[in-house]
Amino acid sequence: MSLVPFKALPPESRLFIFPAAGQLRSDAIAKATPMIEAFLGQWKVHQQDPIVGYQIRHERFLLVGVDESTIPPSGCSIDALTRFMKELGSSLGMEWLDGPEVLYRDSAGVQGATRAQFATLATQGEVDAGTIVFNNTIQRLGELETSWEIAASDSWHGRVFRLKEAAAA
Template sequence: MLVTFDSLPDHAKVWVYQTSRILSETEINEITNYLSEQVANWESHGSPLQASFKFFYDKFLVLAVNTDLQEPSGCSIDSSTKWLKNIQQTLNIDFFDRSIAYFENEALNFFPVLEARKQVLAGKINAETTLLNHQVNTLSDLKNNWKLKASDSFMKKYFV
């Protein structure tokens, strides 16, 4: 059952997907149409899931489920992954990019995760650099912990 993203409780389960490139308005509209239908009919063990999704920065898709009504099952989570793979096949959009997103001034930039130490040594990332933490688990985490200082992230080991 599709609901508005902002109507979900703070403890709703979230998944953050990062695309391999910035999406156009046309692509976002096409994906929104497709996902609206999928999410509206999303179920776990025959029970509807109250869920929604939202795009951020034209590059991140956040899928969220209200776990108060029904917990998503492994099969229902697999089906959501299949939706994104279907989009990848039809629109050539990869939702499984694992690069690190960070802000330089107001601009969003990226580097491969395996280059984290190299970015610090080169002076591109410092302890105060804001990163996006895709390991958030709830809507509250998304609101409060998605943007982190590098020193509060997995990169903290490079700043001791």
């Protein structure tokens, strides 16, 4: 089996981030876990077993890491992963985001908004340059701790939405 603990993967591993459209309930996570492990345990890249791990974070994101030092994922294997994620979402009665939804953190947890909604929140002062946003474009496991959850001012969000500086506490 090629499935390893997520933390055992090297930092240069390829990272795929699948954000859920809403919070993953504990029963959905319990149902999804064996399905994810079964798929990743038999996932093939050019008829070889990649070294792969996964983690669910913040009850909102499924992270899949692949150690590319042995065999990098191919177009076909990435397509298979994407198909599996759609099937997983269907079986759980939920959807994975693949569009321009903005995911950010507020006092209630991880929130999602369309770009238009996020712009309105910015205008209303409900989000600002200090708001933590999720940069789901990162591609390496080592970037998770430094470049995934970042202040909006350090991401494209700060430029696109012209966010105001955070109010002094």
